[in-house]
Amino acid sequence: MKNFEKDDQELQVENETFFSKSMQRRNFLQYAGASAAGIALVAAGCKKDDNFNRGIDLGTGDIGILNYAYALEQLEAAFYTQVALTPYASISSTESAYMTAIRDHEVAHREFFKAALGNSAIPGLEVDFSSINFASRDSVLASAKAFEDLGVTAYNGAGYLIKSADYLTLAGKIVSVEARHAALIRDLITPGTFVGPDVVDANAVNNSRTPIEVLTMAKKYIVTEINASNLPS
Structure with a gap:
């Protein structure tokens, strides 16, 4: 599949003003908010893996985590763009x-990270x-469920790695939207199943995954090699 960023340019009109490529980092911080109060992200470890020590480097520190989130938003935006097209x-x-x-929503998230990261943003990823089967409702919804559940656990698992309170606030705002998506997709598959024991624990706390765990699961759909070896842990 060719680079998807060119495929959905016509779908960006509604978001073009707010999510302009000329957005500066100061706008990103202003939008994110000034405090991380009230956000409870589950901590999970981030270990290095030989499968992710080559390819496009996500970077280090908060920039690395933002690029990690940007990569996942690229994947989700590409998937739903294809669903809308076919x-x-x-x-x-x-x-x-x-x-x-x-x-x-996913396109807006993708463009927001791209603009916020500026020259530090990784390039557009090639997906597969x-x-x-985009002609099958069962296949599309099952894939959407997998992507949304993965996205929620990804943000939860990376939250504690973020040093900036502003970035952490942003992560909390985005993961709440992803969780709404996940609940909706689950209900479309089977009404009343918006949350279950497979996504929350006995304390009703959502599961989390480390970046390496998430990237390993997402690798099936991402052709571009990603180097996550420099992410914080």
Whole structure:
């Protein structure tokens, strides 16, 4: 599949003003907010892995974590853009509206990270969705569920690695949107299953995954090699 950033340019109009490429870092911090109070992200370890010590370097410190999030948002934006371009068979108008709304959210997240990172942003990633049948509702929703659940656990698992309170606040704001997506997709598959024991523990705390765990799961869909060896731990 060719670089997807060129495929969905026509879908950016609604977000172009706020998420302009000319956005400066000071705007990013202002949007994120001044405090991380009230955000409870589950801590999980980040270990190095030989499978992620080559390719595009995510970077170090907070920049590395933001690029990590940017990579995942690229993946999700590409997936929902394809869903919108090739709707599955007999999709209802309601479900079409849901898929379009989620696509817009993910595209907005992607463009926000890209603008905020500026020259430190990794390039657009090449993705491979050949294992997904976009003509099948079951295949699309199962894939959406996997992507959304993975995204939530990714933000939760990387939260404690973020040093900047402003960036942590932003992560908390974005993961809450991703969790809304995850709940909606689960209910579309089976009504009333918006949350379950497979995503939360006995204390009703959402599960988390380390960056290496997340990237290992996402590698099936990302052709571009990613170097995560310099991420904080």
